[in-house]
Amino acid sequence: MSGKRILIWVAPQYEDLELWYPRIRLEEEGAVVTVAGLDRELCRGKHGYPCKPDATADEVDADDFDALVIPGGFAPDKLRRSARVLDVTRQIFEAGKPVAFICHAGWVPISARIVKGRRGTSVGAIRDDLENAGLIWEDSPVVVDGNLVSSRNPGDLPEFMKALIGLLA
Numbered sequence: 410m411s412g413k414r415i416l417i418w419v420a421p422q423y424e425d426l427e428l429w430y431p432r433i434r435l436e437e438e439g440a441v442v443t444v445a446g447l448d449r450e451l452c453r454g455k456h457g458y459p460c461k462p463d464a465t466a467d468e469v470d471a472d473d474f475d476a477l478v479i480p481g482g483f484a485p486d487k488l489r490r491s492a493r494v495l496d497v498t499r500q501i502f503e504a505g506k507p508v509a510f511i512c513h514a515g516w517v518p519i520s521a522r523i524v525k526g527r528r529g530t531s532v533g534a535i536r537d538d539l540e541n542a543g544l545i546w547e548d549s550p551v552v553v554d555g556n557l558v559s560s561r562n563p564g565d566l567p568e569f570m571k572a573l574i575g576l577l578a
Contacts (some may be wrong), residue, residue, distance in 0.1 A: 411439035425454035425480030471500035481512025
């Protein structure tokens, strides 16, 4: 994984563990992680942990990254309103690179229109949203369908990261 470049989206009220656990695991594996937000303002997670974006969505280019991680929490509802976030998400997906989302993060792939006909999972609260967007939903700790990796909640992070790292290795 040395030299792999990974993008993580962030916005206020992100799920703390779903950002920091992947970031740290990917860095431990030698990846270079860039956290991008809607602006460069400090974001606080749902549990108060701070994260200062390295860049804004307008400053990142999909071609510069090998994968995308989208943490859950309430941040995805803000992120999905950004045309640039959706464009970069779609470009990474269409390039065949991994797009990994967990918990409520499925809202971003829904709005990027990349889930139709694919298999995946999420927190139960957005199951209907994903199914209405055409995802074939499963209640599993991790679902890998091609370059999509999805999990339900922070308790699934070990399986989520094993699957993502496996795709990147």
